[in-house]
Amino acid sequence: MQKKRLLYHGHRFPGVVISQAVRWYFRFQLSLRDIEELLFERGVVVSYETIRRWCDKFGARFAHDAKGARRKLGSTWHLDEMFVTLRGETYLLWRAVDQHGAELDVLVQRRRDKVAAKRFFKRVLAALPQAPRKIVTDRLRSYPAAKAEIPELANVRHVFVKACARVNNRAENSHQPTRERERRMRGFRWPERTQTFLSSFGPIRQHFALKRHLLRASIYRKQLAARFESWRLFTGNAQDPFAVF
Structure with a gap:
């Protein structure tokens, strides 16, 4: 816990306030100014630019820990790409999810060719402990061309679906939160900042976004409480944030 507390060394505000602001930003459809107002309501006077710096500094770290706290990933990859302006x-936003909908990785690239697909395959492989059992993609020819040149994936089963049929629903549905956030932010701006934001946005949002419609209310609350407990653990804040506000 002491190492976690050192994360916030030199900051004027306690870690529980910082981690709460970071969680709000990546979990909900809130702007930096919205969070500034929410904190002010609770007696914390801080500018939205400071909140932006908190998200830039701690977002990737918290997202990495959120990935480590999730359940074991599935053995099937669903890959898809969406256009962003x-x-x-x-640009193309490449995304990979498993059969449960858990986001594996995202990558913003200019192109949609074999080189881009190969770069994305290698990025996902580097982030996971083992290769998949099956890969599901649309009929973009860049996928099989790149897959054939990667030894770890050469013998992996590859299933193609028609993009127009909307049958690769795992990957396509995973784009919806990004589209919603893109509209809320009135579009993304720079490739580097878009990559940084989305790399943290997916894992942190999914850490709390349980499939509520599939769970009884009591089970949902129990699982959500466990997610909050793990969040407090890897952000180094055993204290309830409302005890500070």
Whole structure:
């Protein structure tokens, strides 16, 4: 716990306030100014620019720990790419999820060719302990061309689906929170900042976004309480944030 507390060394505000602001930003459809107002309501006077710096500094660390706290990942990868416009230029956001919908990784790239697909495959492999049993993609020819050149994936079963049929629902549905956040932020701006934000946004949001419609209320509350407890553990804050506000 002492090492976790050192995360906030030199900051004027306690770690429980910082971690709460970071959680709000990545979990909910809130702007930095919205969070500034929520904190002010609780007696914490801080500017939205300070909150931005908190999210930049701690977001990736908390997202990494959130990934470590989730259940064992599935053995099937669903890959898909979506178009995003950054300052008038078109980019591709590549995303991989498992069969349970857990996000494996995202990558913003300019192209949609074999080199881009190969770079994404290698990135996902580097983040996971083992190769998948099956890969599901649309009929983009870049996927099989890149997969054939990666030894770890060469013999992995590859299933193709028609993009127009919307049958690769795991990957396509995983884009919806990003689209919603993109509209709330009035579009993304820079490739580097978009990559940084989305790399933290997915794991932190999913850490708390349980499938409530599939759970009884009592089970949902129990699992959500466990998620909050693990969040407090890896952010180094055993204290209830409302005890500070």
